Amino acid sequence: MGVGIIEGLTGTGKTSVIGALRAVTTFELIDEETTFDDFAGEFFANAEAAAARATTRMAAILDNIEAQRRSKRYILERFYFTHLALGSPWSFYRDLNQRCEALNAKVILLVLPEEEIAHRSLYRAEHGDQDWQGLLDHYGSEQEALRALSNSQAARIRAVAESRLEHRIVNTSGKQWHPYAVEIAEWLDWRTEP
Numbered sequence: 001m002g003v004g005i006i007e008g009l010t011g012t013g014k015t016s017v018i019g020a021l022r023a024v025t026t027f028e029l030i031d032e033e034t035t036f037d038d039f040a041g042e043f044f045a046n047a048e049a050a051a052a053r054a055t056t057r058m059a060a061i062l063d064n065i066e067a068q069r070r071s072k073r074y075i076l077e078r079f080y081f082t083h084l085a086l087g088s089p090w091s092f093y094r095d096l097n098q099r100c101e102a103l104n105a106k107v108i109l110l111v112l113p114e115e116e117i118a119h120r121s122l123y124r125a126e127h128g129d130q131d132w133q134g135l136l137d138h139y140g141s142e143q144e145a146l147r148a149l150s151n152s153q154a155a156r157i158r159a160v161a162e163s164r165l166e167h168r169i170v171n172t173s174g175k176q177w178h179p180y181a182v183e184i185a186e187w188l189d190w191r192t193e194p
Contacts, residue, residue, distance in 0.1 A: 002027075002073040003065065003103045004188050007081045007160065008110030009153050010133070011121035013172040013180075014077055017110065020181035025190040027073035030061055036078040043086040051092040054083050062099050073190055081107070084159040085152045097163050107160050107167035108184050111153060116173050118142075121149050 004027070006014050018029060035058065042050035058080060065074055079100075080093040112120055122136075122145055123129045131137075135145040160167045168187055170180055185191040 001065070001068065001071055001103070002188060002190060003076065003100065003105035004074070004184070004190075005076045005079045005081070005100070005105055005107045005165075006110065007078060007107060007156055008172075009112065009117070009121045009149060009156070011117075011124055012110035012112055013175065013177065014110060016175070016177045017108075017170075017172070017180055017184065018075060018077060020177035021075065021185060023178065024181050025073070025185040025188075025192045027075045027190065030074060030076045032077040035061065035076055036082055043083065043088065047086070047088055051083060051088040054080070054088075055092050055096060058096050059099075062096065062103070065103065066099075073188075076105075081109075081156050081159045081163075085155040087155075090159075090162070097165070100163075100165055105165055106188060107163070107165050108187075109156060109160050109167060109169045110172045111157070111169055113171065113173055114150060117149050117153070118146055122146060 006017060008014055014032070021027070042053070061076070080088075080096055084090065084093065119125075119129075122131060122133075122142070124132055131145070135148070136142060139145040139148050157169070160169075168184070170184070172180065182191065
């Protein structure tokens, strides 16, 4: 059994890396629709209620993984590090983190340089170079939205370090999806294809 958690701001290339990983290894994907869904808006409205609901969902995901007890590999697209980056306290996630430690889960944190956050995370080409998440309205200005995204990335880096889970930080500014996937699969010791 193996568990890899792929984390990162929107626009860092989680979907692209996961697609490239499929060419070099096998795994079952538990995507962000399952792990994260619509929690971002809920965290803005009521962080504690959102964290309670999110931890229940994530505990059920780990229950299913632990019940398999086979040599299955899992990629979790986003997990509790996103919630921590949204300002949720660690107290909600300590049990989940311990369970991930017991599973020897590893975290792949995708990051962008500051100068790329605007055009990769705030304004996305696949969304017509628009602020598709409504962050400008939420934060009041482009400067504040970019500051929030930068802080969110920094919070993920701190949370991953604090988790004590083995992790690797991958700068995806080059959009070299296949080489990133090879590097990640080899690091996970999952590589099955050249």
